[in-house]
Amino acid sequence: MTWWLRSRRGPALLFAIVAQLALTWILGETLVPSPSLAEGAITRLPAIVFLPLVVASTIYFSLEASGGAIEVAGVRRTAVMDAALVASALATLVVGGVVIDALGGAFTGEAARNTAGYVGLGLIAAKLLGSRAGSVAPAAYVVLVASTSSRTSGLSRLWSWPADNPLTARSVIVAGILCVLGLLATVLRDRPLPSLARQR
Amino acid sequence: MTRDLWRAPATIAAGPLLIVSLLFLSGDATGPSFYGVSRLAQVSSALPIIVPFCAGLAAWEGARLRMGGAFSVAPVRSELAIAGRALLPIGCLALLGIAASAAAMLSTGPSLALGDLRILIVPLAAVAGYSALAYAAGRYLPGAFAIPGAVVGSWLLIVYPVAVEPLWIRHLTGYLSSCCDLSTVPDPGAMIAPIIVAAGMCAAAGLLVSPLAPTLRIGLAGLAVVGAVGVATTFVTDLGSEATTPRNASALTCRGDRPRICLWPENEPVLHTTAAAASAIRDRLTASGVRVPSTVSESLEDRGKFWFVSLVPDARKRDVEAGLIMGLIPAVPACANGRAPYPGFAAQAPLEQWLAAIARVPSGSSLAPASRRTRREVAAVRQQPRAEQLSWYRQNLRAVSKCGPHPRLLTQR
Numbered sequence: 001m002t003w004w005l006r007s008r009r010g011p012a013l014l015f016a017i018v019a020q021l022a023l024t025w026i027l028g029e030t031l032v033p034s035p036s037l038a039e040g041a042i043t044r045l046p047a048i049v050f051l052p053l054v055v056a057s058t059i060y061f062s063l064e065a066s067g068g069a070i071e072v073a074g075v076r077r078t079a080v081m082d083a084a085l086v087a088s089a090l091a092t093l094v095v096g097g098v099v100i101d102a103l104g105g106a107f108t109g110e111a112a113r114n115t116a117g118y119v120g121l122g123l124i125a126a127k128l129l130g131s132r133a134g135s136v137a138p139a140a141y142v143v144l145v146a147s148t149s150s151r152t153s154g155l156s157r158l159w160s161w162p163a164d165n166p167l168t169a170r171s172v173i174v175a176g177i178l179c180v181l182g183l184l185a186t187v188l189r190d191r192p193l194p195s196l197a198r199q200r
Numbered sequence: 201m202t203r204d205l206w207r208a209p210a211t212i213a214a215g216p217l218l219i220v221s222l223l224f225l226s227g228d229a230t231g232p233s234f235y236g237v238s239r240l241a242q243v244s245s246a247l248p249i250i251v252p253f254c255a256g257l258a259a260w261e262g263a264r265l266r267m268g269g270a271f272s273v274a275p276v277r278s279e280l281a282i283a284g285r286a287l288l289p290i291g292c293l294a295l296l297g298i299a300a301s302a303a304a305m306l307s308t309g310p311s312l313a314l315g316d317l318r319i320l321i322v323p324l325a326a327v328a329g330y331s332a333l334a335y336a337a338g339r340y341l342p343g344a345f346a347i348p349g350a351v352v353g354s355w356l357l358i359v360y361p362v363a364v365e366p367l368w369i370r371h372l373t374g375y376l377s378s379c380c381d382l383s384t385v386p387d388p389g390a391m392i393a394p395i396i397v398a399a400g401m402c403a404a405a406g407l408l409v410s411p412l413a414p415t416l417r418i419g420l421a422g423l424a425v426v427g428a429v430g431v432a433t434t435f436v437t438d439l440g441s442e443a444t445t446p447r448n449a450s451a452l453t454c455r456g457d458r459p460r461i462c463l464w465p466e467n468e469p470v471l472h473t474t475a476a477a478a479s480a481i482r483d484r485l486t487a488s489g490v491r492v493p494s495t496v497s498e499s500l501e502d503r504g505k506f507w508f509v510s511l512v513p514d515a516r517k518r519d520v521e522a523g524l525i526m527g528l529i530p531a532v533p534a535c536a537n538g539r540a541p542y543p544g545f546a547a548q549a550p551l552e553q554w555l556a557a558i559a560r561v562p563s564g565s566s567l568a569p570a571s572r573r574t575r576r577e578v579a580a581v582r583q584q585p586r587a588e589q590l591s592w593y594r595q596n597l598r599a600v601s602k603c604g605p606h607p608r609l610l611t612q613r
Contacts, residue, residue, distance in 0.1 A: 032360070050356075053348050061344035132264070132343060136256060139348030143252050143355045147224070 004081060008062045013089055016058035020111070021096040023051050028107035045146055048107045049162045052115035053138060055093060059086055059119050060126075060135045063186070083186040086123070090116050090179070107165070114162045117175030118142070123182030127189065208289035210257050217253045217293065218300050221246040225301055232382055234466050234513055236312030239305040240319040241379035241386055246301045247323055248375075252355040254294050254327050255334035259350035261286040262338025271339070279409040283335055294327040311466050319376070322391050326374035329398030330354040332405035336421075339409055371436040371443045372397050372429065378442045382464050383500045383510060389435035390443030396435070400428020440537070446500035458482075459507065462497040469513045470520060477520045478507070481559040485528075488558045489590050492528065503531055521561045528555055530601035544599035547607030550577040551596050554589075557582060573611070580610040 028051075031044035063082055093115055097108030118138035126134030145160050161171035225246050232238050265271065265286060271279070298320055306312065334350035341349070361370040371387075374394030379386045404421035412420070436443070447464070454462040455471055459478045463471055474496065482492045497506040508527040511520060529551055536542035553570045555561075557578060570578070581592050592608055599607040 032356075050352060053352060057344050057348050061342055064342070064344055132260060132347070135344045135347045136260070136351065139256065139351035140252075142352055143248075144220075146355070147248055147359075 004078060008082070008085055013058050013062050016055050017089060017092055017096065020051060020054040021093070021100055023054065024048060024097070024108055024111045025100050025105040027051065028105060028111065045163055046107060046110065046165045048111045048114055049142060049146060052111055052118050053142060055089065055115050056118035056122060056138045057135060059089055060122050079187050079189045083183045086119060086183060086186065090119065109167050110165055113167060113172055113175045116179040117162065120175070120178030120180070120182030123185050124178065127185035209260055210289035210293040213253060213257060214293055214296060217250065217297050221249045221297055221301055222304050224249050225304055232512065233308040234310045235380070235382050236306065236310040236316050237319065237385055238380045239308065239310050240302060240316055241376040242305050243298060243301045243320060244323045244374055244376040246297065247326055248355055248359050250294060250297045250323070251327055251330050251358050252351045254290050255330040255354040256347055256351040257290050257293070258287060258331040258335040259338035259346040260343065261290070262335040263343030263346050266339055267343065279411070280406065283409055287331060287335055290331055291328070294324065294331070298323050298327070319386060319391070322374045322376060322394050325395045325398035329401030332402045336405040336408040367441045368436040368439045371439055372432055376443060380444050382466060383447055383498055384444035385447050387439060387443045387445045390439060393432035393435040396428050396432040400425050449497070449499035449501045452497065452499055458494050460495040462495060462499070463511065464498050467498065467511050467513050470511055470515045473515070473517055473520050474509070474511065477517060478524055481521065481524050481561065484559045485555065489586060490555070490558065490593065496524070518562070525552060525556050525559065525561055530597065533601060533603055535603040540603040542603050543606045544602065546609065547596035547599050549574045550609065551593070551600065553578045554581055554593065577609055577611045
């Protein structure tokens with residue numbers, strides 16, 4: 001257990017959680033002006049679209065050490081432990097967000113939603129496209145959302161859930177589904193995809 | 201080597217990159233579709249997609265080599281040779297992305313000279329700079345941070361300067377999307393500056409992967425980027441929000457005499473319409489005592505000396521008439537874009553409408569509809585004797601062309 005935790009770079013993950021909470025507190029209300037290529041005009045995106053990549057990337061950094069042959073052959077299901085680690089990191093973020101909210105911070109709910117969604121997206125991509133895709137998918141998605149969101153026209157679309165501000169039920173549901181699917185993909189990490197299983 | 205190219209992540213990413221960048225270009229490209237310079241400048245609208253894509257892939261390659269232990273074993277090739285081999289597919293992808301974007305932009309069949317293609321060096325340099333630096337980041341940092349950092353960081357560095365002041369900062373990125381209308385070309389400074397910045401980034405990346413001592417290479421790399429940005433800045437500090445300069449008047453096609461009509465080659469289809477409209481308007485205005493230049497020109501270089509007009513190839517007669525009337529009003533002086541008061545602005549619409557009335561340009565022309573105040577002012581002026589009207593015209597013309605003088609309006613607002 002100790003070795004597992006050490007290999008998962010626990011201190012780095014904890015540091016990232018604290019750093020993201022601090023950044024959300026400081027920059028949470030900042031709007032990042034960016035040209036929306038979909039509108040051909042400057043739109044203003046909340047910084048919480050970008051900030052959750054801190055924890056999302058670090059979670060992937062933590063899990064990079066997983067999946068070795070030793071772990072697959074081991075008695076302990078490290079895949080389940082990894083999923084639990086991700087869930088606890090997200091839970092810590094939510095609890096930290098509640099504390100910051102109580103202290104006068106803002107947008108912590110949106111930051112937690114986006115972190116959960118990005119982490120889920122990365123874990124799904126890692127399962128489907130290969131391990132390194134897990135770190136690319138959330139960042140690529142953020143760039144696509146930032147380039148195409150229609151904030152000035154007030155339109156919110158299903159795929160632009162990270163830019164939904166304040167929290168909408170729909171955006172929380174989408175992020176939640178992605179997170180749950182990502183955790184499931186982690187739990188089932190050491191099992192091949194159905195198509196690969198058939199080939200064997 | 202060929203096998204490497206086919207199996208490279210850049211090759212796999214080529215399809216999605218092309219689809220996404222062309223989709224963005226189709227939605228975001230602005231400017232006249234018949235002007236090649238403008239169309240090629242619009243290729244830079246795809247940079248917010250192409251740069252993060254290529255930078256992400258370059259960071260991926262750096263991280264892949266680092267994870268594979270390529271740098272921790274006895275070297276067979278130099279680090280630069282390894283980097284060159286890893287970045288070659290990404291370079292090909294960038295070339296393909298820019299070429300496809302240019303082809304899409306030029307599909308409207310605009311006017312084009314071979315020399316105009318040099319505009320494409322700017323987006324290519326931007327992709328090269330960011331990709332080289334992203335590779336170096338992937339070479340030293342864990343992939344989990346280097347890849348998303350390269351994707352989001354390069355995107356922010358490309359698009360964010362467009363939204364901040366001073367306005368010239370945006371011209372360091374190579375994002376030329378504000379360029380150009382038919383009378384302008386990209387400012388040379390705005391083309392050189394992003395190339396210098398990109399060269400600084402490439403030099404920094406080269407230094408970072410060099411065998412120098414870690415502190416020295418980080419210091420020199422930082423110096424290369426800061427130095428390049430510093431030098432590039434000197435080329436753009438005079439520019440405002442748009443990085444354009446007047447198009448060379450030697451490209452004009454001139455026909456006829458009194459009035460002599462000089463239009464850009466793209467506007468040749470409306471040459472006859474312009475000649476007829478300009479002749480009629482000039483005759484009527486001259487008969488009323490208004491001095492009108494004998495040469496109509498589309499060149500911004502000649503504005504003030506000649507009768508300025510700005511047209512499009514598919515302009516209708518009423519658009520040409522409106523353009524000619526508006527061309528008789530002096531351009532808003534540069535001081536009006538700063539903090540200097542510009543009271544002459546109030547006289548612009550009355551002057552336009554008064555000239556249109558004297559030249560008997562029909563109310564159905566493409567001039568902006570007159571407000572009630574403007575109509576009242578013009579009606580009051582028209583009731584005055586001719587000498588009084590001409591005095592009103594000259595005084596207001598002076599007010600419009602400078603920042604200080606107040607206009608003379610008969611119906612005070």
